[in-house]
Amino acid sequence: MTDPEDGPTFHPTRRDVIAAGAVVPIAMALPPGAAAQSPSVAAASGRVAVSLTINGTQHVLTIDPRTTLLDLLREHLDLTGTKKGCDQGQCGACTVLSDGRRINSCLTFAVMFEGRHITTIEGLAAGGTLHPLQQAFIDHDAFQCGYCTPGQLCSAAGLMAEGRAKTPDEIRELMSGNICRCGAYPNIVAAIQQAMGRS
Amino acid sequence: MAGYIGTSQSRIDGVKKVTGAAKYAAEFNAPGLAYGSIVASTIAKGRIVHIDTSGAKRVPSVIDVITHQNRPSMADNDKAYKDDVAPLGSPFRPLYDNRVMFNGQPIALVVAETSEVARDAASRIRVEYTEEPHVTNLFQQLDATISVPQPTNPSEAVFTPPSARGTPEQALASAAVRHEGTYYVPIENHNAMELFTATAVYEPGGKLTVYNKTQGVQNVQRYVCGVFGMKPEDVRVLSPFMGGGFGSGLRPNFEVVLAVQAALALRRPVRVVLTRPQMYALGYRPAMLQRIAIGANSGGTLDAITHDVITVTSQNETFFRQETGWSALLYKSANATYAHRLARLDRPTSSDQRAPGAATAVYALECAMDELAVALKIDPLDLRMRCYSDRDQIRDRPYSSKALRECYAQGAAAFGWDKRNPAPRSMRDDGDLVGWGMATGVWDATQMPITVRIALSAIGHAEVACATSDIGTGTYTIMAQVAADSLGIPLENVSIKLGDSALPPSPVEGGSWIAASVSNGIATTAAAIRENLLQIAKTMPNTPLANVGPDDVALAGGDLVSRLDATRAVAIVDVMQHGGIDRIAQEKTTSPVQDEDRAHNTHSATFAEVKVDEQLGVIRVARVVSAVAAGRILNTKTAASQILGSVVWGIGMALQEETLIDHRFGRVMNANIAEYHVPVNADVYDIKVIFVDEPDDSNPLGVKGLGEIGLVGVAAAIANAVYHATGKRVRDLPITLDKVIGVA
Numbered sequence A: 001m002t003d004p005e006d007g008p009t010f011h012p013t014r015r016d017v018i019a020a021g022a023v024v025p026i027a028m029a030l031p032p033g034a035a036a037q038s039p040s041v042a043a044a045s046g047r048v049a050v051s052l053t054i055n056g057t058q059h060v061l062t063i064d065p066r067t068t069l070l071d072l073l074r075e076h077l078d079l080t081g082t083k084k085g086c087d088q089g090q091c092g093a094c095t096v097l098s099d100g101r102r103i104n105s106c107l108t109f110a111v112m113f114e115g116r117h118i119t120t121i122e123g124l125a126a127g128g129t130l131h132p133l134q135q136a137f138i139d140h141d142a143f144q145c146g147y148c149t150p151g152q153l154c155s156a157a158g159l160m161a162e163g164r165a166k167t168p169d170e171i172r173e174l175m176s177g178n179i180c181r182c183g184a185y186p187n188i189v190a191a192i193q194q195a196m197g198r199s
Numbered sequence B: 001m002a003g004y005i006g007t008s009q010s011r012i013d014g015v016k017k018v019t020g021a022a023k024y025a026a027e028f029n030a031p032g033l034a035y036g037s038i039v040a041s042t043i044a045k046g047r048i049v050h051i052d053t054s055g056a057k058r059v060p061s062v063i064d065v066i067t068h069q070n071r072p073s074m075a076d077n078d079k080a081y082k083d084d085v086a087p088l089g090s091p092f093r094p095l096y097d098n099r100v101m102f103n104g105q106p107i108a109l110v111v112a113e114t115s116e117v118a119r120d121a122a123s124r125i126r127v128e129y130t131e132e133p134h135v136t137n138l139f140q141q142l143d144a145t146i147s148v149p150q151p152t153n154p155s156e157a158v159f160t161p162p163s164a165r166g167t168p169e170q171a172l173a174s175a176a177v178r179h180e181g182t183y184y185v186p187i188e189n190h191n192a193m194e195l196f197t198a199t200a201v202y203e204p205g206g207k208l209t210v211y212n213k214t215q216g217v218q219n220v221q222r223y224v225c226g227v228f229g230m231k232p233e234d235v236r237v238l239s240p241f242m243g244g245g246f247g248s249g250l251r252p253n254f255e256v257v258l259a260v261q262a263a264l265a266l267r268r269p270v271r272v273v274l275t276r277p278q279m280y281a282l283g284y285r286p287a288m289l290q291r292i293a294i295g296a297n298s299g300g301t302l303d304a305i306t307h308d309v310i311t312v313t314s315q316n317e318t319f320f321r322q323e324t325g326w327s328a329l330l331y332k333s334a335n336a337t338y339a340h341r342l343a344r345l346d347r348p349t350s351s352d353q354r355a356p357g358a359a360t361a362v363y364a365l366e367c368a369m370d371e372l373a374v375a376l377k378i379d380p381l382d383l384r385m386r387c388y389s390d391r392d393q394i395r396d397r398p399y400s401s402k403a404l405r406e407c408y409a410q411g412a413a414a415f416g417w418d419k420r421n422p423a424p425r426s427m428r429d430d431g432d433l434v435g436w437g438m439a440t441g442v443w444d445a446t447q448m449p450i451t452v453r454i455a456l457s458a459i460g461h462a463e464v465a466c467a468t469s470d471i472g473t474g475t476y477t478i479m480a481q482v483a484a485d486s487l488g489i490p491l492e493n494v495s496i497k498l499g500d501s502a503l504p505p506s507p508v509e510g511g512s513w514i515a516a517s518v519s520n521g522i523a524t525t526a527a528a529i530r531e532n533l534l535q536i537a538k539t540m541p542n543t544p545l546a547n548v549g550p551d552d553v554a555l556a557g558g559d560l561v562s563r564l565d566a567t568r569a570v571a572i573v574d575v576m577q578h579g580g581i582d583r584i585a586q587e588k589t590t591s592p593v594q595d596e597d598r599a600h601n602t603h604s605a606t607f608a609e610v611k612v613d614e615q616l617g618v619i620r621v622a623r624v625v626s627a628v629a630a631g632r633i634l635n636t637k638t639a640a641s642q643i644l645g646s647v648v649w650g651i652g653m654a655l656q657e658e659t660l661i662d663h664r665f666g667r668v669m670n671a672n673i674a675e676y677h678v679p680v681n682a683d684v685y686d687i688k689v690i691f692v693d694e695p696d697d698s699n700p701l702g703v704k705g706l707g708e709i710g711l712v713g714v715a716a717a718i719a720n721a722v723y724h725a726t727g728k729r730v731r732d733l734p735i736t737l738d739k740v741i742g743v744a
């Protein structure tokens, strides 16, 4: 911890939480070579510039380096579809896709995504047509309060891209990083099966 | 009036929820929004001697630090802090004075330009306390419990134990077969997925718009007005979507006080989002220690039952629910006695959590019944049938409807219960021990006064408005279904407004009463619109409806039509044109019909199969069948989801959930959802939901409500299945593997 006059500091304990609490297998998605393209620190303010592509649109922002990808989306870009359920890598509500892979956006700093392509729930539907997963979630009533839903959907999209889940048991296992307190799990599995059959 | 009611309909808010367009309390922005971060007490009881905020204030972009010393003016009497559902006692007042009443209590709010800075600065606050001895352990307070207070009015009496009947002690002593057991349910936390949040937007002139996660926008509005001495017209509370409630949002929570304090102090919009650990400083399901004794004659009918309960509450408030009454209600027994005592702990006040009282008490009752069946050597389902009662056993009155027999029959058939080998440890699958257990569930069917406004346009679009909430229950959708049927228009022509304190009055969304209340409320208001149209139609030249009474017309397909003769109809658009209007609006209050001569309840039967790894003790709930009798089901799709979700809650309650406290500090040790286990997808397998037919005339639509009933009995069915699988009876929840390991 540095003196407050030196500006903001990182909180090392967050990273400890990552290792202990992350359930989604690829939560530690530090992009390879991230250090090499590390964003430039903007002057004395302690703020840094970051450029990343979100749902196909490039954004260049100057931010507090402690800003998580989740908070960048929600607080800076008003992309509030991505949810915060724990901010600790425990619930999956914040799941987004980074270059197609599912990650917990609360467990990563936005600056780690320099040059990356992020897909959020707002980018899942193509041109006004619901993604097959979105339609399947509606058809199977795979949500109640809807708060875990964007995370479930991004996670399911990542799951399908991974191509690892073939059986309901495998879907259950590989979707277990996304908690649904409303308990919609059986419907979530059914919805994912429907979408897998279609796509 | 038929069409949408009773069918399977996808949620009308589904597209918003799957695209991320549904906005929750933390997702409303305002220019100049500031972020609050809460500093929580690290002691359980005492006084704050000094708060050093200088380190926090030195952090650039910190706007202010609010503590009890510089907070805006707040009411100084308990009455002002009493929300609609507050229990007896003195409610907690956030940042009011230097008193610390529980570990994790908010004692300061750091407000900054960004959330990162607020959080950093909050970690730089230094606090000095004088500590006082605390007690947070129920088991240390067993000698200091108090009896639940005697009711001072009939509405309080619903929570106090029923009176004794017969001579239970003698009957127990002389019973042919007796079972006596002590059962324990630990503290559980709601852990809804959305963090409690308030975004308080300060408007020029001092008005406030507050986006808050709550199950009762008007409850919060009244509370904020009371606490801050504001006028109702100056405070508007909105909660169009809520990321799960389960009872945690019935009372206003401290985040709304803190956000309003900061917004008033700084005259700018402020958002306060609790962290997940801070959520554990809110209400919780009270731990429950209970002793049940049941005496039966050898024929398997009950002679006596005694049910003694201890639950926990805070030092400042006296929270309790009907705990013992369920065992008094359900089964025939001439002799019975009930007691309910409370242990006061230095913790936040306990609160309603899904099926409060019943989830815990019926767990013990239904495990005790299972143990009695074993002692009697009869099938557990058979025992329930022998003790079945068609009358409410507390007040000896009939039920408005009770299709529990059908729940047993249909549930057992779907599950294949008749193939059960009664001997414990007798069934196996691929090396795993297999156990089958069942239990009964019961909850209240309640309707509350509610006001609904409907505006119907000439072209057949309706806007339905009520200040209720949809906490994931499907309220938006059932409201639209009932409105569409009542007005004879397509579902997609209905728009629903809810979750706004400016809308017509609604009670809090809880107790399973909103579906019955709001659906009948819509039907009443729609009838007023129909009548209104008829009055105008009667003045039309050559009207075909001249002699038709208000009950003899319906709205269908854009027409006002005679129920007796469908050829006698006029188009609504023509009626309105004739009346010189383009819309009709009505606002009506609907109250339940007083019907004290009958009991109004929902029932369920749960059948569960568990598979237990003999070496490791790992328990898997492989199959659950839940058969529910809850009157008319408005939407079979969303209703099934509610029951499904409740069963998942039951799995958590039976096997996983427990809030653990380090009593040295009075602090929750597992205040996060990695260490407080809730079911994940891999914990949940096959769940089948059955709604049995149960016509009921307690209200015109025959609706009873579903929010709680699906949970009641589930933990018992699983616990009974674990016994059947392993031969080991675990009477303290959750049944973790250490409690069953080495079962061989």
Ligand code: FES
Pocket (backbone or CB within 6 Å): A083, A084, A085, A086, A087, A088, A089, A090, A091, A092, A093, A094, A095, A104, A105, A106, A107
């Ligand atoms: S895992 Fe990121 S918010 Fe819970």
Ligand code: FES
Pocket (backbone or CB within 6 Å): A142, A143, A144, A145, A146, A147, A148, A149, A179, A180, A181, A182, A183, A184, B193, B243, B244, B472
């Ligand atoms: S839908 Fe409510 S948490 Fe999943």
